Amino acid sequence: MTTGQGSAAEMPEGRAQALAAAEARCLRAGAQLTELRRQVLALVLEAEQPLGAYALLDKLKAQRPGAAPPTVYRALDFLLEHGLIHKVERLNAFVGCAEATHDHGRAHDHPHQFLICGDCGATVEISDTAVAHALADAAARVGFRVGNATVEVEGRCAACTAQVPERA
């Protein structure tokens, strides 16, 4: 962060690493990371911001002219199921899972939260266990058993806060 947007500062080979990790993970899970699914994952990963399904579709058409909405939605469903990407509900958009970059961690269903800068659009994924615990506690207090949690915070990122002198 800081330099520019979101993950702009990541090393360029981060994508290749992420793809390799995804491959390894699918292998272990007995899931097929097909060409189409790999293409969609690559498109999601190379974007610096969350991309909508139709934006992905447009990009995908360059490689796969016949692509249609179901093409990309089915690939996204697969990637979501296997924890390789997340959906940002507030944006109806998709991002690569930050934890999935490393093969070692089991990124499936890991607790995660998004910080979305309303200024520059940068969206970063964090994995704060204190938040997850607070949430689980609050839920338990009313007898609710927690499954999957969507936590998305709109606000202003460090870079944009520093950049703008306004608003003391």
Place this chain on the structure above:
Amino acid sequence: MTTGQGSAAEMPEGRAQALAAAEARCLRAGAQLTELRRQVLALVLEAEQPLGAYALLDKLKAQRPGAAPPTVYRALDFLLEHGLIHKVERLNAFVGCAEATHDHGRAHDHPHQFLICGDCGATVEISDTAVAHALADAAARVGFRVGNATVEVEGRCAACTAQVPERA
């Protein structure tokens, strides 16, 4: 949906009370709770579960035959701006704000979280400050200034957990 879950136990006059509180709050804010907006608010409040905009539109048409999407979306925008309802992003649906029922509390922009039962659909709003604090802390750790937070947990409510013997 059976007798419904979640807020089924609320007193029936809760709606009238909520409407009165809304009225009072708009008065103080200098906002006009018009007939249309009151109708939409009433529809949201009398539903036991979050309602989508088009579901609301269908119901609204009974009272207002000419209603169209902008009709309901404009009303929803007003109600959202004034903190009388919330949007559940995961469901693309709207619910009355639990805090707004009481005129005293300043329910505008209050921290809130939703617990959504995947079984019966019951959606309850809680306002846990520990969650809000944990979130603010985690964000501050990366220099992010928190604005509005979306926290929506899918899981199983107490009633459904009790009802189903399975899954020891």
Place this chain on the structure above:
DNA sequence: CCAGCCTGTGTTATATAGTAACCGAACCAG
């Protein structure tokens, strides 16, 4: 070998969610 099944994808059509733009009525201030 050939059915029969399963998975993945292509293809068409449709459902659901949300907005833009223009209009006129009602209200109020000058």
Place this chain on the structure above:
DNA sequence: CTGGTTCGGTTACTATATAACACAGGCTGG
């Protein structure tokens, strides 16, 4: 009576997501 402002009706459209059917390839059991 103007001229702004707010509200809502109306039309048309964009954006997001899914249903349903079709087909091709890789298996598997006969």
